[in-house]
Amino acid sequence: NTAIPDSLTAAAEEIEKLKKTIHYHSHRYYVLDNPEISDAEFDKLLRQLIDLETAYPSLITPDSPSQRVGGAPAGGFARVAHLTPMLSLGNAFSAGELQAFDARVRVSLDGQAVEYVVELKIDGLAMNLVYEHGRLTRGATRGDGVYGEDVSTNIRTIRSVPLVLSETGGIPPLLEVRGEVYLPRREFDRLNTLREAAGEPLMANPRNAAAGSIRQLDPRITAERALDISMHGLGTEEGLGVTTHSAMLEKLQALGFKINPHYRTFDNIDEVAQYCESWAEKRVDLPYDIDGLVIKVNSLAQQRLLGSTAKDPRWAIAYKFPAEQATTILEDIFVR
Numbered sequence: 001n002t003a004i005p006d007s008l009t010a011a012a013e014e015i016e017k018l019k020k021t022i023h024y025h026s027h028r029y030y031v032l033d034n035p036e037i038s039d040a041e042f043d044k045l046l047r048q049l050i051d052l053e054t055a056y057p058s059l060i061t062p063d064s065p066s067q068r069v070g071g072a073p074a075g076g077f078a079r080v081a082h083l084t085p086m087l088s089l090g091n092a093f094s095a096g097e098l099q100a101f102d103a104r105v106r107v108s109l110d111g112q113a114v115e116y117v118v119e120l121k122i123d124g125l126a127m128n129l130v131y132e133h134g135r136l137t138r139g140a141t142r143g144d145g146v147y148g149e150d151v152s153t154n155i156r157t158i159r160s161v162p163l164v165l166s167e168t169g170g171i172p173p174l175l176e177v178r179g180e181v182y183l184p185r186r187e188f189d190r191l192n193t194l195r196e197a198a199g200e201p202l203m204a205n206p207r208n209a210a211a212g213s214i215r216q217l218d219p220r221i222t223a224e225r226a227l228d229i230s231m232h233g234l235g236t237e238e239g240l241g242v243t244t245h246s247a248m249l250e251k252l253q254a255l256g257f258k259i260n261p262h263y264r265t266f267d268n269i270d271e272v273a274q275y276c277e278s279w280a281e282k283r284v285d286l287p288y289d290i291d292g293l294v295i296k297v298n299s300l301a302q303q304r305l306l307g308s309t310a311k312d313p314r315w316a317i318a319y320k321f322p323a324e325q326a327t328t329i330l331e332d333i334f335v336r
Ligand SMILES: NC(=O)c1cnc(OC2CCCC2)nc1N
Pocket: 086, 087, 088, 089, 119, 120, 121, 122, 123, 124, 180, 232, 233, 294, 313, 316
């Protein structure tokens, strides 16, 4: 029973205030995992917003929190060109291969000092988001790296995707930013339990489940899946003003994005290798799957100097854990 103002301007004011408040609390809950208000209070705010927008539909905007729950099913996904193509990653399977990567980097940089940033390699699907003047205007899958599928309506249902960037970050006019969409394992198990009860085929693994959820034509189905996202890279940007990858992660966090907290910087490859190895066992305690770690030259200037081959950057490499081959194959056979 929301009080509906009788003038459009009064309603617009109310709606703007509610949107700002709801974006703030949504960020606290889904990105910082540190809510200030109860779920009931949050739902009440969202209900008020939806009541006002229902009374004044002309005031509904794509970045309204009410758009999180997904609209009518899409007919298909448009093909879109990424502003900057998305690269893939070469792999290293041992400390020795990391040393070889390090040697190549240092030769190409003529012996300059090099710092690496190491991130967990979340096992999900790559996603490309575009923000114009701080508003989310597009979400696209990686596709072939040059063209992807426009899955914007589904992306808006992911609560940890900010629809509007926060002022504290100093908003760049244009920001293309990449991350990994993933399904936390507890949610994956919950969904498979429901499927089992309904006699439907089970999903093979969280990565496939995340990809399937993002490619749903009906965003209301995507909205029912507790997908999450963690940001890890840049495409085209104007005015972000950072010179290292680690500073970029901090800036994205200030803008309201979710960043995986387990990234570290090292100035030598031996400590990088130790850190990677330490996660081979530790990863079982994570609430999501990782299939390795990603090592990146921290300096953006050095990244530019090193450049890329046709598809892989020379400034980054994935350190992959040996796949649990047996279980992976058996798991696929049994759940197919
Ligand atoms: N799955 C991940 O968590 C992840 C994937 N990729 C990258 O960076 C690549 C992207 C293109 C060059 C470096 N970082 C990550 N954290």
